[in-house]
Amino acid sequence: MALPWTRIVWIVTSDRRPRLADVFPGLVSDIVQALSVEGAAESFTTTFKNLLFYGRCPSCGPRCLLTAPLGTPSPAMTVVEREGEPIALLSLDVDPAGKTIVTITHVEVVDGRHLGGRPDVRDRRVDDRGASGTDRPTAKA
Numbered sequence: 001m002a003l004p005w006t007r008i009v010w011i012v013t014s015d016r017r018p019r020l021a022d023v024f025p026g027l028v029s030d031i032v033q034a035l036s037v038e039g040a041a042e043s044f045t046t047t048f049k050n051l052l053f054y055g056r057c058p059s060c061g062p063r064c065l066l067t068a069p070l071g072t073p074s075p076a077m078t079v080v081e082r083e084g085e086p087i088a089l090l091s092l093d094v095d096p097a098g099k100t101i102v103t104i105t106h107v108e109v110v111d112g113r114h115l116g117g118r119p120d121v122r123d124r125r126v127d128d129r130g131a132s133g134t135d136r137p138t139a140k141a
Helices: 025-037 042-049
Strands: 064-066 076-082 085-094 101-109 122-126 132-137
Touching (some): 025 042, 025 076, 025 085, 042 101
Antiparallel strands (some): 064 101, 085 101, 122 132
């Protein structure tokens, strides 16, 4: 029996941030699929699916999605491709030896897709100290 309404469930952490996958489900699905084709470890794709969304980067522009607090070091980067075409750049914080990924700090979308996000999830912008800024809608109502 079909219900006359849709229930939206998203995981929120103790600091009240949604997962990136809840805000941009198509993007995350495409990146996880591309990572799987490229042979990324299952633990990496699972981590990617559970990244938190910290808002859009105020200095890089609307195509840069923060997945760690603003200012988190990101000395490494990797390109995610689908059929030989780049879809995203993942900025990575790595250990001092550069052998282990600590976290994915942000995702820069480079394939030209629309990033309006889901209208029921608010985009929490951050200031240069990493503190929460003004809540702004990600899409026009």
